[in-house]
Amino acid sequence: MKAPGFGGVMLLLHLQSLGIASIPARNPPHYEVNGIRGGSVSLPVFITSSKRVAKIEWKFQPQTGLALVIAEFRNGKLERPNPGDRFGHRLEMAGEATLRIAVLEMGDCGLYTARVRLSTSVVKEYSFSCRVYEPVPEPQIRYQLVPKTAEACNVTLQCLASEKGGIDVSWKRGTQLSDLEEGSGWYQLSAEGSDLQVSWRPNSSDSTFTCLLSNPVDQKSSSLDLVRICQSEGMGSNPAENPPQQVSGILGGSVLFLLKLPSIKMVGRIEWSFQGGSGQEVLIAELKDGKLEQQNITFGQRLEMANKTTLRIRALEKEDSGAWTARVLFATREVHKQTFLLSVFGIVPDPQTHHHLVSKTAEVCNMTLQCLVSEKGGINISWKRGTQLSFLEEGSDWYWLSAEGTDLHVSWQPNSSGSIFTCLLSNPVDQKNASFDLFSICHNDGASGCLSWVRLAMLAGLLVQILAVVSLNVLERAGKKQN
The missing domain is CATH 2.60.40.10 (Immunoglobulins)
Incomplete structure (x- = not known):
């Protein structure tokens, strides 16, 4: 076997010095992900568009037990080494480099690692700590x-x-x-x-x-x-003495209308009516002799009695929002009216997060974190810091919030204790969140710009040396032929 010449040796040394080899980074980016039992979470791997992914290997390390390979992304397809594992058909490929886990279980808590092999043979690792809550x-x-x-x-x-x-x-x-x-x-x-x-x-x-x-x-x-x-007398027939009670529900969920009635009085009949928006009040159902009789088919089979006096509405819809009034007729012929103002809210969507590294020095890293919501109306946006989700300190000089609350500008120092910032989307009945790790953003985004220029310069030097070696060989062969 012929030994490599000077040009081949130099090429190999330069390839190793450029890091174009199957050597993972020592400090892989780490993210924290929270999910709700029965819901889903996404584990996105951020790869620049100029880099082509050859394969992504996904491993799962449970809280107790050994790490197992659970999936591979190859040629735009999801491959499952062991389809019979605990995840079954719950793993999905959402985009080129995002793993989605559906129908979350409490046993899905643990560490997920993505080992990404690029077409240039570079290997990168990303890890996600996943917690599932009831x-x-x-x-x-x-x-x-x-x-x-x-x-x-x-x-x-x-x-x-x-x-x-x-x-x-x-x-x-x-x-x-x-x-x-x-x-x-x-x-x-x-x-x-x-x-x-x-x-x-x-x-x-x-x-x-x-x-x-x-x-x-x-x-x-x-x-x-x-x-x-606190009213001075018992419940009477005057509705003004019994102000409306606010009730909130989530789309597809259920709510209870609980009547507070004196135990010493016998209930003869309860009439339930509904008024939605600016419409007319309509008699919906009547409870008599322990049986619920529906007077209107609008709500189908979604109405039921949770007990002798409490009405439950299942599979809530947006149109269920409005005023629900119970007219209670006691055996003594006294009348009590109680109104419930129901507001049905949609499920809060997952936040759409982006970050932009503005500048970086040895002392401070300036960036903008952005939290967007795909739906408008009734959704609050707030920011927390640290793993304990503490409130942002008012008047702080190292972060400030945009007027609409979607953009958080941070001037972060590497020696600061809290590097995690979390965006929360919420309405009165639901909440979703997504977290940013400023250490990973400053370390990886800041380093990538520098390294890219260094690598381009080294590649240019490498090409010059290769061309010089080839030119010398051509000239040497041409001289021999002339001789």
């Missing part, structure tokens, strides 16, 4: 009246969740769900946040208090109106 249960609010005075109504509100662990409890006031004012003298929150003690005055503007249960991917709420609790 859907948040419906909160239950209980109240207890404390002896009231002529000036104030003292009541303790308690927010209960059927499940514990990983669920945050918070309280809001008013129909706009405003934060409780710190240091207020007319309500006090318990240490664990579940009990709210209120000293409410009838002339106060906010009589509605809402309990919110949430985790990083889901949220549920329940509201209570203190006017109804």
Whole structure:
């Protein structure tokens, strides 16, 4: 076998120095992904359009157990080495370099690694820590009246969740769900946040208090109106004494209309009516002798009684939003009216995220993070920082938010402790989020520009040397022929 000449040796050395070999990066980008049980998550690998992907190998490392190869992307197709594994038919190829996991299970928590081989034989690795959360249960609010005075109504509100662990409890006031004012003298929150003690005055503007249960991917709420609790007399026939109660539901989900009736009074009949938008009030159903009789076919089989006095609506639709009124006729011929104002919200879409590295020095990395939503109306955009999803500090001089809240401009220092920023999209019943790792953005995006210029320069030098070697060989052969 003939040994490589000087030109071949130089070519091999330059190829190795350029990093064009199957050697993965030492610090692969790492991302955190959250999902809800039964939902789906996407694991996107960001490859520049100028680089062609030859193959992507996906591995899954469960919280306990060995890492397994679960999928390969090759020639635009998804290949499954073991179709009988725990993922079954739940893995999908969403785009050239994105793995989608459908119908999430709690056992899907773990580390996912994408090993990307480019057509240039360069190998890159990307890792994703995936956490799956249970859907948040419906909160239950209980109240207890404390002896009231002529000036104030003292009541303790308690927010209960059927499940514990990983669920945050918070309280809001008013129909706009405003934060409780710190240091207020007319309500006090318990240490664990579940009990709210209120000293409410009838002339106060906010009589509605809402309990919110949430985790990083889901949220549920329940509201209570203190006017109804604190009225000086029992429930009467005057609807003004029983103000409407706000109820929120999610598209495709269900809601309960819970009537608070005195246990000592016997219910003779309950009539349910509905008024949507600017339409007329229509009698929908009637409950008598423990049976629900529908008077209108608009809602099909979606109405049912959860108990003797509580109406449930299943498979919610947008058109179900409106005023639902219960007219209760007691055996004593007294009449009680209770109205529920139902708002049905759509499922919050996944955020569309982009980032742009503006500039980078040894001391600071300036970038813009962008969070977009595919749907408009009724969706709030907010930003959190750190793995604990802390609020952004107002007046900070190293990040500032655009007026519409979609763009976050960050001037990040590499020695800062928090490199994770999270965008949250939410409405009163649902929430989605996506996170950015500033360390990965500054490290990879900043380095790629530099390295690309260096590699181009080295490639140019390599081509010059190859041309010089070829030219010398041609001249040497031409001289021999002349001799």
